[in-house]
Amino acid sequence: MTESRILTLLVDSFWDILLPGLTVTIPLTVISFALALVIAVAAALVQFAKVPVWRTVARFYIWVVRGTPLLVQLFVVFYGLPRVGILIEAFPAAVLVFSVNEGAYCAETIRAALEAVPAGQMEAGQCVGMSYLQIMRRIVLPQAMRIAFPPLSNSLIAMVKDTSLAANITVTEMFMVTQRIVARTYEPLLLYLEVGAVYLLFCTVLTKVQHMVETRMNTVVEKGR
Secondary structure, eight states, X not given: OOHHHHHHHHHHHHHHHHHHIIIXXXXXXXXXXXXXXXXXXXXXXXXXXXXXXXXXXXXXXXXXXXXXXXXXXXXXXXXXXXXXXXXXXXXXXXXHHHHHHHHHHHHHHHHHHHHHSOHHHHHHHHHTTOOHHHHIIIIIHHHHHHHHHHHHHHHHHHHHHHGGGGGGGTOOSHHHXXXXXXXXXXXXXXXXXXXXXXXHHHHHHXXXXXXXXXXXXXXXXXXXX
8 A cells, every 4th residue: 555545544533533523423412421510419418318218329320330341331322222212313323322421430530529528627617507409519519529530530531532432333433443444455454543542632621621621710719718
């Protein structure tokens, strides 16, 4: 394969790969992670508050999700549920699975962060007459989210890469597009390296944003002291 043909292939395929990355991979990641955070906060709070029944439900949910592979969960929802009459399109199915899966891991991260907040913070809120919900919303959760921010950011970056599994349920994201180009050009090494570079680009941008936000948060905390 000549150098000019290699260069032409890489340039042409780059835009073909980048476009679904921007229109499918990134939206899939953002939507799924946002929903995962909602699930995670709820699951973490019921465990932290030791709500009897819901605490057991949350622990069972986390145990099941963390104990089964993400790919298996995707196949169960997209290929398995139609057997019982539940049909979900590929993209919503991917959002559902990624949200539920990531929610379990983020729930443990947030629970640990909640437990890391000194107990005196809760007592201080009670002393000024705040209700439990007010204490959680105004005092405990803001501090816990600051503690949880770095690991949650890492989870978001990991999810960008995990979305490549959605190709297995026909979601036309970057990896599936790359597979189609490979099938047409018979250049797996070059193209899979290229899509890997695009994933690396996305993760690098997110890492830079993470560092900027952490620096800003630390600056605000230092000024508040």
